[in-house]
Amino acid sequence: AQTVTQSQPEMSVQEAETVTLSCTYDTSESDYYLFWYKQPPSRQMILVIRQEAYKQQNATENRFSVNFQKAAKSFSLKISDSQLGDAAMYFCAYRPGSNYKLTFGKGTLLTVNP
Amino acid sequence: NAGVMQNPRHLVRRRGQEARLRCSPMKGHSHVYWYRQLPEEGLKFMVYLQKENIIDESGMPKERFSAEFPKEGPSILRIQQVVRGDSAAYFCASSPQGASTYEQYFGPGTRLTVT
Numbered sequence: 514a515q516t517v518t519q520s521q522p523e524m525s526v527q528e529a530e531t532v533t534l535s536c537t538y539d540t541s542e543s544d545y546y547l548f549w550y551k552q553p554p555s556r557q558m559i560l561v562i563r564q565e566a567y568k569q570q571n572a573t574e575n576r577f578s579v580n581f582q583k584a585a586k587s588f589s590l591k592i593s594d595s596q597l598g599d600a601a602m603y604f605c606a607y608r609p610g611s612n613y614k615l616t617f618g619k620g621t622l623l624t625v626n627p
Numbered sequence: 628n629a630g631v632m633q634n635p636r637h638l639v640r641r642r643g644q645e646a647r648l649r650c651s652p653m654k655g656h657s658h659v660y661w662y663r664q665l666p667e668e669g670l671k672f673m674v675y676l677q678k679e680n681i682i683d684e685s686g687m688p689k690e691r692f693s694a695e696f697p698k699e700g701p702s703i704l705r706i707q708q709v710v711r712g713d714s715a716a717y718f719c720a721s722s723p724q725g726a727s728t729y730e731q732y733f734g735p736g737t738r739l740t741v742t
Contacts, residue, residue: 517669550733556716558670558733604669613660613722614686615731617669 515540517607519618526595527626533580534590534621536605544610547581547588552620553601561603564588566610592623600625629654631721631734632701639740640709648704648737652721659702660731661687661694664716676702709741 516539526532538547549561564572564581571579576596580589592599605618632651640646652659657678662670672686676696687694691709696702706713716738720731 555735556738557735558718558720560730560732563730606669613658613675613731614672614683615660615662615670617671619667619669 515542515607515609515616517605517616517618519605519621521621522619523622523624525624525626526592528595528597530595531591531593532595532623534592534603534605534623536588536590536618538586538588538605538607540586540607540609542609542611546608546610547579548606548608548615549577549579549588549590550604550606550617551599551601552604553598558604562590595625597625597627599623631656631719631732633717633719633734633737635737636735637738637740639742641742642710643708646706646709646713646739648706648717648719648739650702650704650719650721650734652702652719653723653732656721656723656732658722658724659696660720660722661702661704662718662720664718664736666715670718673704706739709739711741714739714741 518537545566547564551559551561562574576593578591602620604620606615608615659676661673664670674687674694675683691707693705716736718736719734
């Protein structure tokens with residue numbers, strides 16, 4: 514069974530600084546997708562960034578980028594120039610290419626200090 | 628384009644009552660997924676439905692829980708005879724076709740509290 518592990522229950526960062534959130538996963542599949550979702554206090558799940566396993570290039574979305582290490586099964590999220598609005602729970606998620614079931618980690622609570 | 632709508636946002640039920648959670652997918656989406664988020668946990672898959680069909684209910688408890696997605700109207704997640712352990716946030720997601728190739732877009736969730 515696939516598992517997703519987020520080893521940092523909580524992280525904090527100063528406004529305008531950079532922070533990296535860790536995620537590892539376990540799978541025997543070769544075709545899959547990885548995601549980072551943001552859940553602010555409103556509890557809405559917002560897709561931040563997505564990575565296809567077959568792509569070697571790391572995905573980027575403005576201030577958000579990932580470090581995808583396929584062999585190590587690692588998928589970390591880097592947030593640059595952190596803003597107060599980035600404060601939220603961040604979930605790493607995995608989905609096999611042939612399936613629709615998302616498997617989520619337990620989340621990392623990010624605090625942004627002014 | 629309205630996103631995925633869920634209502635109610637908050638629902639309080641006493642033990643033994645029934646809870647009905649509604650999900651209206653995004654316009655043009657015919658696939659719906661329900662996930663449950665227990666306190667301090669990530670979301671866990673419950674059930675996948677297309678219009679009038681349950682495709683996969685492997686994540687749903689065998690008793691007291693049921694889901695439907697009728698030809699007309701929203702998808703409904705129904706929990707009969709609720710117990711305290713059912714207290715959680717229930718999220719619905721939708722996709723235009725099977726989400727092996729399409730993103731799942733999430734609604735804001737329904738927070739169920741069982742007293």
